Amino acid sequence: MLDGILQGLSTAVSPVNLLMVFVGCFAGTFIGMLPGLGPISAIALMIPITYGFDPSTGMILMAGVYYGAIFGGSTSSILINAPGVAGTVATSFDGYPLAKQGHAGKALAIAAYSSFSGGTIAAIFLLIAAPALASVSLSFQSADYFALMVLGLTAVSAFAGKGKFLIAVLMTLLGLMLSTIGIDETAGLQRFTFGSLDLMDGISFLLLAMATFALSEALMVILKPAARSKEAEEATRGNLGSMKVSKEEVKEIAPVIARSSVLGFFIGVLPGAGATIASFLAYGMERNFASAKEKLKFGKGSLRGLAAPETANNAACSGSFVPLLTLGIPGSGTTAVMLGALISYGVQPGPRLFVENPAVFWSVIISMYIGNIILLVLNLPLIPYIARLLALPKQLLTPLILFFSLVGVYLVSNNTFDIHIMVFVAVIAIFFRLIDFPLAPMLLGFILGGMMEENLRRALNINDGSISFLWERPITAAILAITVIILLAPLTKNIMDIRKQRALAANDGES
């Protein structure tokens, strides 16, 4: 393990990779700040650039973009109450009121310190948890992988939001359906190609990620233009107030950071739950822990209310790398895009990655420490200037984002047919966005679809066509039991809600 860490360290601190962390953090912060563009788009936009790179370098750049985008989202949440990323919505609850009170600088500084602490503490956990899980998962068989993928896809749907479970399941199924287009790998038979040569290879993952996220998010900015507020004007002039944080304030937020880091990391590790859920849970947890007096400050500019989600979302980002690097199963839409990128570099993430490609495995983990330091060093002094980027006119930025998305896919395939397919997919994605159908489960379904089918086929063949593998192996049975619990949880809650309503109605009738 020590050899691996040293190998990873030497890869991560090479001048090219250090430059990549720097570029990734900066580009991520910039893209994350633009309201409407999230980390998935930010990473998707990087994929074509990283095609020629060494896998470690590519992953380091994307990891930098990931936490840079989360931090950038916090900046726009605090300054203009327009979170660029769902994971930073909870940041705006107390960050924006602080900015309105004239403490924007302090709020941004606390956000930077909290992100740094959360990210660093979680990276230490990752250093311990990832190799441990990787060594356990070496004993996993096809049946276990199949069960894990079912669990991952179910969890993504279960965490999709209140009343959205079945809708997220539908989107996951759509992703699985799209993954069946093209030539079936085992039998070599065409499926859903309609005789088109362009569909023989299936739909490209990059095309789907770019069209459903980067392209459709940029088009949504045109479709639903947000009015620029007075705060946005103020922020873009760089009037942020003092960035100093007093000793008392540090004392106040230190335990919050410690608690939220642990919570964030473990939420991040869970398949399906990511930065968004971690930040909301950390915010809720801190409000519950707070004294009655402190509780009243929540939502009005509480430092604890700002530090908790900021710490948790960065810790969750690091945590979400655990299932990706050790099992090859992405826990969120963002890590799903990274998985796709890794596969396109010719690296198969999973338990063997730890053994076969230790440089990739460890350099990504080590680069997280470096990334967090760079984010702190880069963002604190540059915040007033970065904030001015919010002033860049949309009419100039949007066509450029559209151009980068289109060309990113075109350069890989050199086929203009892909551009037309992208526009078609983006139109469908916009339709889904308008009717509030989540797109991340679809992407996850698409990426896991092929692997899931392959593992199910293998498990069935090994078992002579019997599905007894589902309960014969304890690991498979345990994973599937968790899946059933996750599936039944929303259903049980529904039944309880209906009972409550009936009881209330009966009470009303009696009185």
Add this chain to the structure above:
Amino acid sequence: MTLSKEKLGALCFFILAIAYGFEAQQIRLLPGDQFEAFTARTMPYALAWLTGLVSFLVLVLPQKGSGETFTRVFQGLNWPPTILMMVLMVLYGLALTPLGFLLSTVLFLIAGIYTLGERRWKIILLTAVPSAVGFWFILVKLLNVYLAPGEIFLALNLGA
């Protein structure tokens, strides 16, 4: 009665499940596949049934979401420039082969920026031309990526 946006989505999925299921029947099987537990049709069949079942559940179960009607979702949006941008992207795809990367990109960016409301030509040109040329330079000169010259230039024997 107007459909809510959730029900409209579920209805689309229900139709998709039927179409996908029918198309799955068209997948050819290898000789002897009838004795196999898992064929190229197994996964598509399972997906078609599951999608049909889940979308049916969303259609018949009581509304849990916002209940907003689908017609309202599409109202009050900035449709004209969005549709124009989509058309421009399609045209960009069509123009790449005959005009080549550089010229078609400059034209796409100029048209895109103009469509989104910028009317100062100096700003439009100062954004579009350096962006396209800079990106082309990075690709061709620094990264050695081959970009085919436009057919129109080849026809005119200009070569670039």
